Amino acid sequence: MTDAQEWRHLFALLKIAEMGAYKRTAKISTEYLAEKLGASQQTASRYLIELEHTGWIKRTITHEGCLIKIDSAGIAELQKLYSNLKILMEAAYPPSVTLEGTVFTGLGEGAYYIAKDHYRKQFMEKLGFDPYPGTLNLKLTSDYDIKTRTELEAYPAVEVEGFRNEDRTFGLVKCYPVMIGNKIRGALISALRSHYDVSVLEIIAPVCLRKHLSLKDGNKVKIEVLTLP
Amino acid sequence: MTDAQEWRHLFALLKIAEMGAYKRTAKISTEYLAEKLGASQQTASRYLIELEHTGWIKRTITHEGCLIKIDSAGIAELQKLYSNLKILMEAAYPPSVTLEGTVFTGLGEGAYYIAKDHYRKQFMEKLGFDPYPGTLNLKLTSDYDIKTRTELEAYPAVEVEGFRNEDRTFGLVKCYPVMIGNKIRGALISALRSHYDVSVLEIIAPVCLRKHLSLKDGNKVKIEVLTLP
DNA sequence: ATTACTACTAAACGAGTAC
DNA sequence: TGTACTCGTTTAGTAGTAA
Numbered sequence: 001m002t003d004a005q006e007w008r009h010l011f012a013l014l015k016i017a018e019m020g021a022y023k024r025t026a027k028i029s030t031e032y033l034a035e036k037l038g039a040s041q042q043t044a045s046r047y048l049i050e051l052e053h054t055g056w057i058k059r060t061i062t063h064e065g066c067l068i069k070i071d072s073a074g075i076a077e078l079q080k081l082y083s084n085l086k087i088l089m090e091a092a093y094p095p096s097v098t099l100e101g102t103v104f105t106g107l108g109e110g111a112y113y114i115a116k117d118h119y120r121k122q123f124m125e126k127l128g129f130d131p132y133p134g135t136l137n138l139k140l141t142s143d144y145d146i147k148t149r150t151e152l153e154a155y156p157a158v159e160v161e162g163f164r165n166e167d168r169t170f171g172l173v174k175c176y177p178v179m180i181g182n183k184i185r186g187a188l189i190s191a192l193r194s195h196y197d198v199s200v201l202e203i204i205a206p207v208c209l210r211k212h213l214s215l216k217d218g219n220k221v222k223i224e225v226l227t228l229p
Numbered sequence: 230m231t232d233a234q235e236w237r238h239l240f241a242l243l244k245i246a247e248m249g250a251y252k253r254t255a256k257i258s259t260e261y262l263a264e265k266l267g268a269s270q271q272t273a274s275r276y277l278i279e280l281e282h283t284g285w286i287k288r289t290i291t292h293e294g295c296l297i298k299i300d301s302a303g304i305a306e307l308q309k310l311y312s313n314l315k316i317l318m319e320a321a322y323p324p325s326v327t328l329e330g331t332v333f334t335g336l337g338e339g340a341y342y343i344a345k346d347h348y349r350k351q352f353m354e355k356l357g358f359d360p361y362p363g364t365l366n367l368k369l370t371s372d373y374d375i376k377t378r379t380e381l382e383a384y385p386a387v388e389v390e391g392f393r394n395e396d397r398t399f400g401l402v403k404c405y406p407v408m409i410g411n412k413i414r415g416a417l418i419s420a421l422r423s424h425y426d427v428s429v430l431e432i433i434a435p436v437c438l439r440k441h442l443s444l445k446d447g448n449k450v451k452i453e454v455l456t457l458p
Numbered sequence: 459a460t461t462a463c464t465a466c467t468a469a470a471c472g473a474g475t476a477c
Numbered sequence: 478t479g480t481a482c483t484c485g486t487t488t489a490g491t492a493g494t495a496a
Contacts, residue, residue, distance in 0.1 A: 014313070014314070014317075018313065024323055025376075025377075026323075029459090029461090030460080040490065042463090042491060043489080046462080049462080061460085066461085078314065082311075082318050085307065085310065086311070088251055098249070151253065258479070259480065271480095271482090272470080274481055274482095294478095
């Protein structure tokens, strides 16, 4: 995690880069940098010393200013910042969405569907895990969570195809990869013709979530829905 | 100029954006933001208040956290940061390069060449100004300036074609748009078969630079070479 | 011209706590 | 649970100045 200390340095580094020290050497006096930074000459001088110390820049002091070049570590920092921003600006959807719901006991139908081989095979192929034969049911309570869940419907999802056997038709199931309680990877599943309403989440995972997270009816659980790349 | 104060806010804004408040509403508690920021809950709270005050975010406080959405002003800030970085990361050459040289009196040949109609027409077309019939000669002194000028040769330039008349051949001239003394736009010209060496710059501009900048031999002049888009 | 030290001032931070 | 206030502490910033 980038801490507060590093922010100022990253800012200074960016300004230095804009002054031409990115991938080449630039002559930058502390006075000039100070002006660009909106700070004093002394502060600019300190920044350069600190940046040199952290290894983000290489510096040669001459009688008429500093020759500065951003070092590979500094370039890496700027690229990290850039790629973080790029993901944000160019992604159609936010990188993840958090929902919170209350555990409740459903009708046990989930287990029935998940156990169907045709579905199960696809879960293994497309989600990468063999689901525990049961779903964790979560009831969304706040308007915020319900609104967010509704927005989720428009997101790209892993689609598990439906099928029919001798008895009936099984519909398409949309799956959204999730992190449950910041620990376990699973999926939010959403059958197009669900018996539940939009305020209910059904979660599957490779393990029994109730046991692994020691959950009982009424407990609150946070799930982080990961959007697809 | 983004000042130091704004910089912290910009980082907080970036973190908030990464938490999902970019182009949608996210539920972010001050505690959670504090963790991502590497700061205390109190500081995170203050940041949110300040960001709301500057109009970068919209905030609704609920009993279980804040609902936060980055406002158009905040989005604009992030986009500005992104485009600055994008220019840096994706440009083959730095946006500008500064050189410093000492004024000296040349042989007056510059005037002779510039006045040639074939060249002059092209200057007007390609550089957008009718050059004063004379060049300002600058002698580079430091190794840094000479090295930089050498690197410049590899940069894309405006090319002014050569020609021949009844008497002789006039060669190709490469022009680099420059700002002279932070005031006047002109061009650094570089004839492929120059009589001068790499430590000499010849500058043209729409006006007589010696007069406009009150320059005399021995004065130091800074020129900023602008790279082409 | 520069850089950068020391001594001081200003501001950001966070612990405690009210709500 | 949450947010956000006060206030003492810590940290960043600047002026003056030496080299």
